[in-house]
Amino acid sequence: MKRLLLGVRALMSVAKDNPGLVKAQYLALSRQLPMMYFILLTNTLMLAGTHYAVAPRWLTLYCPLIMTLFGVIRAAEWVRTRNRPRSPTQMLTALKRTNMLAPIVASAFTAWSLALFPYGDSYTQAHVGFYMAITVIGCIFCMMHLLPAALATTAVVNTAFVVFFASTTISTFVATAIDVLLVSIAMLVILKAQYGDFTRLVNMQAQTAKLSEENLKLANQDSLTGLANRRQFFTRLDSLLADARAQGTRLAVGLIDLDGFKPVNDIYGHSVGDRLLYQVGQRLSGLLDEDVHLARLGGDEFSLIITRVLNDEQLRTFGEKVCASLREPFLLVDMPIQISGSLGIATFPDQAFSATDVYEHADYALYQSKRHRPGTACLFSTAHRQQLNREGLTEQALRRADLEREFYMVFQPIVDIHSKQTVAFEALARWESPELGNVPPGDFIATAERVGMVNRLTLPLLSKALNAAVHWPTGIRLAFNLSAHDCGSEDAAQQIVELIKRSPFDPACLDLEITETASIQDLPQTQRVISRFRELGCGISLDDFGTGYSSLSQIHALPLTKLKVDRTFVTNLHLDPASFKIVKSLIALCQDMQLECIVEGVETAAELGALKNLGCTRAQGYLFAKPMRASDIRGWLEGEHLAEVLAV
Ligand code: C2E
Ligand code: CA
Ligand code: CA
DSSP: OHHHHHHHHHHHSOOTTOHHHHHHHHHHHHHHHHHHHHHHHHHHHHHHHHHTTTSOHIIIIIHHHHHHHHHHHHHHHHHHHHTSOOOHHHHHHHHHHHHHHHHHHHHHHHHHHHHHTTSSOHHHHHHHHHHHHHHHHHHHHHTTTSHHHHHHHHHHHHHHHHHHHHTTOOHHHHHHHHHHHHHHHHHHHHHHHHHHHHHHHHHHHHHHHHHHHHHHHHHTBOTTTOSBOHHHHHHHHHHHHHHHHHHTOOEEEEEEEEESHHHHHHHHOHHHHHHHHHHHHHHHHHHOOTTEEEEEEETTEEEEEEOSOOOHHHHHHHHHHHHHHHHSOEEOSSSEEOOEEEEEEEEETTTOOSHHHHHHHHHHHHHHHHHHSTTSEEEOOHHHHHHHHHHHHHHHHHHHOOHHHHEEEEEEEEEETTTTEEEEEEEEEEEEETTTEEEOHHHHHHHHHHTTOHHHHHHHHHHHHHHHHTTSOTTOEEEEEOOHHHHHOHHHHHHHHHHHHHSSSOGGGEEEEEEHHHHHHTHHHHHHHHHHHHHHTOEEEEEEETSSOOOHHHHHTSOOSEEEEOHHHHTTTTTOHHHHHHHHHHHHHHHHTTOEEEEOOOOSHHHHHHHHHTTOOEEOSTTTOOOEEGGGHHHHHHSSHHHHHHHO
16 A cells, blocks of 8 residues: 555656656657647637637636636746756756646636536537547647646546536436546556656666766776876867967977886786876876866876966976976885886977977977986977978988988997907998988987888898908907897897898807897897897997986896997096096996996097096097998008007
C-alpha cells in the first residue's frame, strides 16, 4: 500500500532532480498549451452559443467570459515566455503551476458544462456530452508531456462524465459513458507508456550529451597530467591569437623542453618518469594565473600561451622564474631528482603574424636555449629572425648540394708535446657552396642536424677523411666528428660501421669524436652504438668536454678512450685561475679514469707553457697548425715547424 502511494506520488509530481527532463517538458508544453487553450475556448464558446437561447445569462455569457479571459491569459503567458531563456527553477515553477491548475481548470470547465445539461433539448444535451468527451481528449494530448496534469484532467473530467451520464438512465448516455470509460482507460495506459518513452528518450539524450562532452574533454586533455593537450593548445592558440589581433594586443608563446628527463626515465623507469611529468605539470600550474594557459604537447614538452601584455624584459623575468622553479629538485623516489627545463619564447605580432609563425619562432628560441644555455629562457629576437633566414638559405642550398663535389675535409694536427710529434689529425668538414660561398661547419652541421640531414652528410665526409688518411704514415691516427644523430639511430650507426669496415684504413687508428650533450640525450642508445664502434677497434673521444651538463657517472657509463678539453677553458688559462683549476682537475680526472686527454684550442706559447706544467701531453690548436688540406699533410709531417714551436 505504502509502495503504491509512493508510486502514485512519484507519478503525480514533477521530476525536480532531472533538469533535462524538466526542460524538455517545458519546451513541449510551451508549444502545446496555447493550442490546447485555443481548442478548449473555441469549443466552450460554441457550447455557450448553442445554449444561449435556453440557458441563463450567467451560464452562457459571464462564466464563458471569465473562462475565456483566464484561458487567454494563460495561453499568452506560455507564448510570451516560449522563446526566452528560462532558468531551471523558472521552468520547474511553471510546470508545478500547470500541475496545480490542471485539476482546478478541469473541474471548473466540467462543472460549467454539466450545469448547462438541464437546459435545452436532446441535441443540446448531446452537445454537452460530446463537448466534454472530445475536448478532454484534445487537452490530454496537449498535456501528455506532463503526466500529472494529464492524469488529473482525465480523472476529473472522465469520472464526472461517467458518473453523471451513467446516472441519467438514458440508454444513449449510459452507452456513451461506458464508451468514454473504456477510451479513458486505454488513453491512461497509452499515456503512461508514452510518457515513459519520452522520459527515457530525454534521459538518453542527456546521457549522450554528457558522453560527448566527456569525449570532447578527453580529446582535449592530456591524460597523464590533466593539462590541456597538444590539440587544445593549437585550438586555443588560434582563438587567443584572433582575440589579440582584434584587440591589437601582444601575445606570447612559450615552449618548454625538459633537460635530463630521458635519463630519469631510463634509470628509474617509466612510472617514475610519468610521475615526474605530472609533478612538472603541477609545479608549472602553481606558478601561473589565468592569463597564462599551460598545455603538455607530448613527451617532456610543455607549452604556455601568455595573454597578459608583457614587454620583453618582463617576459624574460617570467621565463627565468619558470626555469628556476623547474631546477628545484623533485621528490619522487628516495632521493631528490634534479632536472631543468629550457624555455623558448616568441611574441605576436612582433616577428610573427600567424599561429604557425609564433609557434615556430618559439621552437627556434627553445632550440637556441637548449643548444647554448640549457635550463634557461630564450626570447626570440630580430637577430634570431636573421639567423633563421640565413639558416633557411643554408637549408635550401644544403638540400640541393652535390655532397661529393662541394664538400671537402681539412685536417688539424693533434700533437704530442713531449715527443714533439704529430700523433693524429682531426678531420674537419668544409663546404664551398656555389650559391653561398664558404659556409662555416658550425652553421651547416647545425642546420643539417636540425633538418635531419646530417646522417646523409656524415657518410661522404667520413669516406673522404678515410680516403685521405690511407696515405698517411702508419700509426698516425684520424679523428672524425660524429653528430648526435649519427649515434641516435641504429641504421645510421650501421652504415658508418659498414663504411669503416670497407675502408682499407686501420679502424684501430680511428677515433670517433662525440659531444657530451649529444651522448647523454639518449644514454643507452649511445652506449649501444659506441660499443659497436669499439668492437671494430675504434677509439671514442668525448669532445668539447666541460661545456655540457652530464654527470661523471653518466660519462663513466660510456666506453670512452679519450677526453677533449674544450677550448673555452684553455683560452688564457695562465691568466685565469678558474680556467687553470678546471683544466688541472680535468687532466687529473683523465689520469684517474685512464683516459687520454687532449687539450683543444691552444693558441699561444703562454697557454702551452701552463699546460706543460699541468702535465698535459696531447694538444691541438692554431699555435701548432690551422686545419690544412689533405695535400699539405705530407709537407707538414716532413717539415720542422712543430719542432720549432715546441722547442720554445
Ligand atoms: P670541434 O670538433 O670542436 O672542432 C674544433 C674546432 O675548433 C674547429 O673548428 C677548428 O678549426 C677550431 N680550432 C682548432 N684549433 C683552434 C684554435 O686554436 N683556436 C680557435 N679559435 N679555434 C680552433 P671548425 O672547423 O670551424 O669546426 C667547428 C665545429 O664543427 C667542430 O668543432 C665540430 O663540432 C663541427 N664539425 C666540423 N667538421 C665536422 C664533421 O665532419 N662532422 C661533424 N658532425 N661535425 C663537424
Ligand atoms: Ca671535434
Ligand atoms: Ca671540440
